[in-house]
Amino acid sequence: MSLVSLYFHIPFCKKKCPYCHFYVVKDRPDLQALFLEALFIEWEQKKPLLEGKVLASIYFGGGTPSLLAPESLGALLQKIEESGFSLEGIEITMEANPEEGNTTYFSSIRSLGINRLSIGVQSLDNASLLKIGREHGEMGAKKAILAAHHASFENISIDLMYDLPDQTEKSFAYTLDEIANLPIHHLSLYNLTIEPNTAFYRKRHELSLPHSAYSLQLLELALHKLPLLGFQRYEISAFAKDEKKSTHNFGYWTGRPFLGFGPSAFSYWEGERSCNIPNVLQYAKLLQSGKSPTHFTEKLPSPQDAQELFAVRLRLFDGANLEHYPTLSQETLTACSKWLATGHLIQEGSQIRLTPQGALFYDEIASDLI
Numbered sequence: 534m535s536l537v538s539l540y541f542h543i544p545f546c547k548k549k550c551p552y553c554h555f556y557v558v559k560d561r562p563d564l565q566a567l568f569l570e571a572l573f574i575e576w577e578q579k580k581p582l583l584e585g586k587v588l589a590s591i592y593f594g595g596g597t598p599s600l601l602a603p604e605s606l607g608a609l610l611q612k613i614e615e616s617g618f619s620l621e622g623i624e625i626t627m628e629a630n631p632e633e634g635n636t637t638y639f640s641s642i643r644s645l646g647i648n649r650l651s652i653g654v655q656s657l658d659n660a661s662l663l664k665i666g667r668e669h670g671e672m673g674a675k676k677a678i679l680a681a682h683h684a685s686f687e688n689i690s691i692d693l694m695y696d697l698p699d700q701t702e703k704s705f706a707y708t709l710d711e712i713a714n715l716p717i718h719h720l721s722l723y724n725l726t727i728e729p730n731t732a733f734y735r736k737r738h739e740l741s742l743p744h745s746a747y748s749l750q751l752l753e754l755a756l757h758k759l760p761l762l763g764f765q766r767y768e769i770s771a772f773a774k775d776e777k778k779s780t781h782n783f784g785y786w787t788g789r790p791f792l793g794f795g796p797s798a799f800s801y802w803e804g805e806r807s808c809n810i811p812n813v814l815q816y817a818k819l820l821q822s823g824k825s826p827t828h829f830t831e832k833l834p835s836p837q838d839a840q841e842l843f844a845v846r847l848r849l850f851d852g853a854n855l856e857h858y859p860t861l862s863q864e865t866l867t868a869c870s871k872w873l874a875t876g877h878l879i880q881e882g883s884q885i886r887l888t889p890q891g892a893l894f895y896d897e898i899a900s901d902l903i
Contacts, residue, residue, distance in 0.1 A: 536589040538784045541572070541609070542795030543598040544813055547632075551666045551732035552725055556797035556811040557596045564813060568795070569605055571817035573612060575794050575826060580616055582792065582802065588613075589789060590624040590781035593647075599629035603641035610645055620646050624780040626690075628653065631669040634677030639684035649688040649779075650681050651721075657711045658704040661697045665725070666732075675715065682716040688777050690719035695751040697725055698740050705751050709758045718777040722755055722770050724748060749893070769848045769895050786849050788842040796826070804838050806831045837903075840865050844899040847878075852886025868901040 545560035545568075546553075558564060591613070593606070606627070614620055626649040627642060634652065654674045656662050662670055669677070681689050691712075695705055712720070725742070727733050733740060743751065756766065764772035768786060771779060784791060793800040797811035810816050810828040819826045833841065839860045846853035855861070869885065872878040877891030877898060891898060 535586050536784075536789055537583065537586045538590045538592065538781055538789055538791040539588065539613075540592045540594060540781075540791055540793045540798055540800075541598075542793065542798040542809075543593055543595040543601060544568070544796055545595065545600045546597050547600070547668065548666075549732075551736075552727070554728035554731050555596065558813055560597070560600050565601070565605075567817045568813055569609075571813075571820040571826075572609070572794055574820040576609075576612060576616075578820070578825065579792055579794070583616075583618070588618050588620070588623050589784060590626070591620075592625075592781045593627040595628055597630050597633065598627050599633040599638070599642075603638070603645060606642060606647070607645045610647075624649055624688075626651055626779070626781055629677070629681075631674045631677035634680050636680040636683050639681050639686065643684050643686060648686070649690065650686050651690040651692065651719075652677055652681065654678070654691040655694045656697065656700075656704075657708040658700075661700055661704055661708075664698040664700075665694070671711075675711075678715050678717060688718050689716060690721065690779065691717055692721050692723065693755075694723050694725050695755065696743050696748050698742055700743060700751070702747075702750060702754060706754060706758070709755060709762075713762050718774050719779060720759065720764055720772045722759075722772065724752070752893075767850055769892060783849075786845055788845070804833050806833060840903050844902040847885070847887055847899065847902075848895065850886060850892075852884050855883045855885060865902050868898075872898055872901070 542556070544557050545565060546557045547560055549557050549559075591610075598606075610620065610625075625647045627647050628651045629639075630653050639650070652674070655665060655667060657671045657674055659670050678689060678691070693708065727737050727740070727742075759766070759772050763774045765774070766772050767778055768782070771782065773779075783789075788801075790802050791800060792802060793809065796809055796813045796816040798809045800807045807830040808828050809826045810819065816826045839858050840862060843853055843858045843861060843865065869878060872891065873880055873885075877888055877894055878885055879888050887895065887898070
């Protein structure tokens with residue numbers, strides 16, 4: 534059985550957050566209609582690649598997928614089913630912003646078969662939310678989470694951020710403590726990174742950001758509190774309660790093939806990485822003229838592909854089995870030995886994994902391995 538995943542990039546937002554580096558555009562009814570028409574064309578174009586495959590997960594990301602009407606999401610899921618793919622029992626995730634979240638909307642999308650929500654909470658501290666330009670406040674975030682619960686979602690994930698401007702240990706602790714009272718099953722924890730071509734990058738010299746030592750304190754605070762709330766860390770940035778790990782993201786970390794749809798969407802298919810053009814108008818124009826929206830394609834040679842898959846697999850705390858990567862280069866094996874010697878990696882038989890100290894240096898380790 535050959536498992537694959539699907540990713541749909543819904544590029545619309547009411548406004549772009551100052552830290553966001555993803556391709557998004559301001560939501561407009563005419564653009565939505567153009568985008569959806571093109572998306573269905575792209576589905577028909579790529580559908581032959583999926584022959585003989587079984588779907589493991591579907592993910593609606595963005596942007597803000599919750600700006601789409603339930604009817605639009607339902608039409609897309611129906612098209613997938615009509616193409617011969619069973620959606621029974623698979624994880625179907627949709628990202629949502631708290632301000633779009635209400636029980637009526639969430640109940641509608643739940644009835645379509647969407648069974649997992651990822652809500653962009655980021656913080657439950659009003660001052661922090663204001664600093665990062667979010668539209669919702671603490672109460673809005675809590676209401677959205679409870680609305681999802683009341684709409685019969687039994688798998689609710691939230692995104693949280695730390696290293697925010699003027700964030701204190703006290704304000705971050707407040708957010709972590711408040712989580713205890715909410716029906717949350719999964720949590721993704723990210724530090725704020727200032728990326729080029731963002732509003733924060735343009736004003737980076739004006740931002741009061743935590744220094745590296747304080748950043749580590751904030752992370753250690755989360756690593757202490759979250760297990761007490763029942764969340765087990767299973768990946769560098771992911772925590773799950775009751776074993777509700779992300780099936781879709783697990784595919785990214787283990788090299789499961791996936792097809793991306795929509796402007797700027799990435800695909801990883803048969804050792805090839807590709808990306809759609811990051812412009813909704815050009816994306817639609819290409820598809821309407823019968824052309825592929827692919828912006829670039831990169832064929833990964835066998836050793837490089839293995840090295841990248843191995844490094845990404847190490848994000849998971851159960852590690853990677855060296856026997857599954859027989860084509861690793863000597864340079865990668867030498868790098869493993871170096872990090873084993875420093876105590877950042879540990880090896881048990883053929884299984885190799887990060888130590889808690891190694892998790893703090895994952896980016897450096899991964900760069901070394903690749």
